[in-house]
Amino acid sequence: MITISYVIPTYNNLHLLKRCLSSILPQLEKDDKIIIVDDGSEDGTFEFVTTHYKMENILIVRQKNAGSGAARNKGIAMSNTEFLWFVDSDDFLIEGSSKKAKEILNTEGYDLLFFDYIIKEDDKERVEKVNLNPKIKSEMFLTIHYPWNKIISKQLFESVKFPEEKINYEDHATIPVIISRAEHIGYESDTYYYYDFNHPNNISKLTEKNDDMYIAFANLIRYRDEGYLKNEELDLLFIQTFIYTQLFNTPSMKFKDVYFNSFKVKKYLTECFPEWRTSPYITFDFVKHHHQVLSNLRIKVTVGIMFKYNILSTSLLIYSLRVVKLATKKMGQ
Numbered sequence: 001m002i003t004i005s006y007v008i009p010t011y012n013n014l015h016l017l018k019r020c021l022s023s024i025l026p027q028l029e030k031d032d033k034i035i036i037v038d039d040g041s042e043d044g045t046f047e048f049v050t051t052h053y054k055m056e057n058i059l060i061v062r063q064k065n066a067g068s069g070a071a072r073n074k075g076i077a078m079s080n081t082e083f084l085w086f087v088d089s090d091d092f093l094i095e096g097s098s099k100k101a102k103e104i105l106n107t108e109g110y111d112l113l114f115f116d117y118i119i120k121e122d123d124k125e126r127v128e129k130v131n132l133n134p135k136i137k138s139e140m141f142l143t144i145h146y147p148w149n150k151i152i153s154k155q156l157f158e159s160v161k162f163p164e165e166k167i168n169y170e171d172h173a174t175i176p177v178i179i180s181r182a183e184h185i186g187y188e189s190d191t192y193y194y195y196d197f198n199h200p201n202n203i204s205k206l207t208e209k210n211d212d213m214y215i216a217f218a219n220l221i222r223y224r225d226e227g228y229l230k231n232e233e234l235d236l237l238f239i240q241t242f243i244y245t246q247l248f249n250t251p252s253m254k255f256k257d258v259y260f261n262s263f264k265v266k267k268y269l270t271e272c273f274p275e276w277r278t279s280p281y282i283t284f285d286f287v288k289h290h291h292q293v294l295s296n297l298r299i300k301v302t303v304g305i306m307f308k309y310n311i312l313s314t315s316l317l318i319y320s321l322r323v324v325k326l327a328t329k330k331m332g333q
Contacts, residue, residue: 002102003031003082004151007075009068010089011039014048016196021053023092023194027099034058035075040065069162069170072147076157084154086147090196094118097192101151104188111153112182114140117193127191131292134185141236142293145175149193156181160228163219172241173216177223180233213246214268221272238273239281243307244300247318253326259315266311277308 006024010017017036024034034057038046046062053060059078063071072086083105087093097115105113116129130149132139156178162170179185220237223229242265250261269276280286282304291297299321307314 001029001031002105003029003033004085004098004102005033005035005075005079005081005083005154006085006087007035007037007072007079008087008089009037009039009071009075010041010045011065011068012041012043012045013089014041014043014045017045017049017089020087020089020092023095024087024098026095027093027097028057029098029102030057031081032057032098033079033081035078036060037071037074038062039067039071065166066164067166067170069167069174070164072170073161073164076154076161079154082154084152084157086152087193088148088195091148092194092196094192094194097190100190101188101192104186105151108184108186110184110186111156112178112185113151114143114185114187115149115151115192116189117149117195118191119195120198123198128195129189130187132187134187137179137185137233138236139290139293140179140185141176141233142240142290142297145172146195147171147175148195150175150178152178153182160223163216165215167212167215169212169216172213173219176220176233176237177228180229213241213249217241217272235273235275235279236281238269238276239279239304242269243276243282243304244294244297247303247307247314248322253322255315255319258319258322259312262307262311262315262318266307282308 008017008020021034028034036049036053036058038049038061040063046060049060061074061078063074075086076084101113101115104110114130114132114134116127118125119128130143132143134140160174160177160181162174217238220229220234224231224234246265247262250257252258282301284298284301287298287301294300303314303317306317
């Protein structure tokens, strides 16, 4: 039978960690493992879990605060199961999801399984559909590279690690390489995971991360140079990240900062990926074939086409779109 290690990095999050563990324990089978990596918590996490979770298949380790990437790497090294499931301590698994996933993995022989999830944000819940064709890898590179809405064969992490730097986007520096290496990928249109973006301690809310993507991409370029990532895959990742996402990613709402960010993105692309202007991914033909993966792909491609020719006009469009989005959000509150 399929075995899974549930790798849980945690930092000062004891209350939600208890909820997370209570969702996994009823689903744990004999040879599965829960690996808790306490990333230097100061709220009594390590003391509590070592006292209350003394079980043969729960491994607990503490490290100096180094970030979730380093914590996940430690969990991978400690695991001895066929598959890994990275679970954030502020989230939890949907009841019965492990059993369903194992049945699919056992039957189909996947080495990577994608699935849908529930997200809670602004006190509202919604189901996020991945909506990809697992036979088309380009679609998988368009998705957000969360590690937790995937179950991954441990073998795919051979010679591959999350960045040890304490950054956000450590998943973006790693998961695309895993996708590239996977030979048999599945997608289950069912919700297995609950992503709680609602609470104030969510790491995505705590730190500014605009420049972290450049560090993440340095890792992807290195993996490409070492033969773990194909050049055309890196092409799509560059376009998806720096044109379709990073242009919108300045934390400031001031136009001058949006313009400065656009200039910075263009400079980076010119230096690191000079062929970006001729990429087949900045075309409306690409939208036609992949619009179901990203609902706003047409807008992003339009921005990308404008970006080729005029930074000022592109910055004005991005600024306007962000103002409208912010106003719409405020009206809905």
